[in-house]
Amino acid sequence: MTDAAPTAGRDVAYRGFRLPDDADRGVLAGLRAGPRGLELADPVDRIDHTDADGRTRRYAAGSWTAPPVPTGFAVRDIVPSWTGQTPDGCWLRVQLRGWHAGAPATGWYVLGDWAAADDDFRRTSLAGQRDADARVDTDTLVVTGATVTGWQVRVTLLRPADADDDTTPALRTVGAVASGARPAAAARPAAEGPPPVAAPPDAETRTGAGAAAPATPAEAAATTPAAWGTVLDVPRYSQRLHAGAHPQWGGGGDSWCSPTCTSMVLAFWGAAPAPDRYAWVSPAGPRPVVVHAARHCYDHAYAGAGNWPFNTAYAGLHGVDAFVTRLRSLTEAEAFVAAGLPLIVSAAFTAGQVPGLDYDTAGHLMVLVGFTDTGAPVLNDPYAPDDDAVRRTVDRDRFEAAWQGGSGGVAYVLRPPGVPLPPAPAQPNW
Numbered sequence: 428m429t430d431a432a433p434t435a436g437r438d439v440a441y442r443g444f445r446l447p448d449d450a451d452r453g454v455l456a457g458l459r460a461g462p463r464g465l466e467l468a469d470p471v472d473r474i475d476h477t478d479a480d481g482r483t484r485r486y487a488a489g490s491w492t493a494p495p496v497p498t499g500f501a502v503r504d505i506v507p508s509w510t511g512q513t514p515d516g517c518w519l520r521v522q523l524r525g526w527h528a529g530a531p532a533t534g535w536y537v538l539g540d541w542a543a544a545d546d547d548f549r550r551t552s553l554a555g556q557r558d559a560d561a562r563v564d565t566d567t568l569v570v571t572g573a574t575v576t577g578w579q580v581r582v583t584l585l586r587p588a589d590a591d592d593d594t595t596p597a598l599r600t601v602g603a604v605a606s607g608a609r610p611a612a613a614a615r616p617a618a619e620g621p622p623p624v625a626a627p628p629d630a631e632t633r634t635g636a637g638a639a640a641p642a643t644p645a646e647a648a649a650t651t652p653a654a655w656g657t658v659l660d661v662p663r664y665s666q667r668l669h670a671g672a673h674p675q676w677g678g679g680g681d682s683w684c685s686p687t688c689t690s691m692v693l694a695f696w697g698a699a700p701a702p703d704r705y706a707w708v709s710p711a712g713p714r715p716v717v718v719h720a721a722r723h724c725y726d727h728a729y730a731g732a733g734n735w736p737f738n739t740a741y742a743g744l745h746g747v748d749a750f751v752t753r754l755r756s757l758t759e760a761e762a763f764v765a766a767g768l769p770l771i772v773s774a775a776f777t778a779g780q781v782p783g784l785d786y787d788t789a790g791h792l793m794v795l796v797g798f799t800d801t802g803a804p805v806l807n808d809p810y811a812p813d814d815d816a817v818r819r820t821v822d823r824d825r826f827e828a829a830w831q832g833g834s835g836g837v838a839y840v841l842r843p844p845g846v847p848l849p850p851a852p853a854q855p856n857w
Contacts, residue, residue: 438500443602457489463597510743525575654761658797663817686720762849775833
């Protein structure tokens, strides 16, 4: 396997913390090491919180504040991600702030109030956070006026104040990807996913224009990237089979690209939830496991299931390591495919911009499952009329432009803990 792409070009850096192993790198307040990660020990605060459903409850709280993470470049935006567990009534609050020259460069911003379920607490991003330094765009801290060359994350664990001491949420991992300036960025839609249009044709036989085959077998052996000719056997799920279903969680077909992709990759790893976990789905519909994912990824403020870290946090409930990052190129993505890891990627494009993806979208998630022998990306695109039409092969250069220009190369990485990541580049973005 070849190394990932060189770091020349756009600055991107990811740093993650695994807990409780990394707990002493930061500051603990009211937490202890437990078998599931950091847990509440002796809460240091009491917080009154009004939920998205209008109820106000009092919670006992403790927190872990990570050390400042320098990036070495001027930061444009930061996306956090985390995994943990929340028993009934418990939740996590994830906050970020910018850092520069050895001191905070911004105040704290809330990037998510998260719970695994929504029976007692509705997970949500917090709209309207904006000042002269930065703003929150759903799941992303966007730097506007401040000079930021690093970041700091704080996670607060909360349980109902009247709960017993054995009831505790747990934090297993937390991290963030910071990015420098990029040429353009598509706006995030109200509910990430393409509009209802005619189904795009299956493009299984297309190849990338920018990926010519080597001239001879000897050249092929010497120069062909290891991922070329590798297509991972990821199950194919169509989001459009759920069109119009369950409007309380986004309405199915046009807005469930992200949880459908997350479900496909969990199934690939044999980590999908067991049937008894989604026995409540009624009507059962074509694939109740996708309904389960959509409900448990749903952001009640964003009004959709496309919140990036909510999807990776959901995946983390099923025993996999999961985080959000940005990749600089398909060359970096090839390293994951060569290592046996499919990626969930977010792109934006107009009809005809990427042959084979003949619809408009301001933000759409697909699974990158491999590459043809000539380097063309092979996708599981959930925006298909049925499961058979999910598999597509697209032009390499045009898809890369739609991915990088649309989301800045956002990718969800999901893997069992025993499956290693590929070697990271010198400026590590995983």
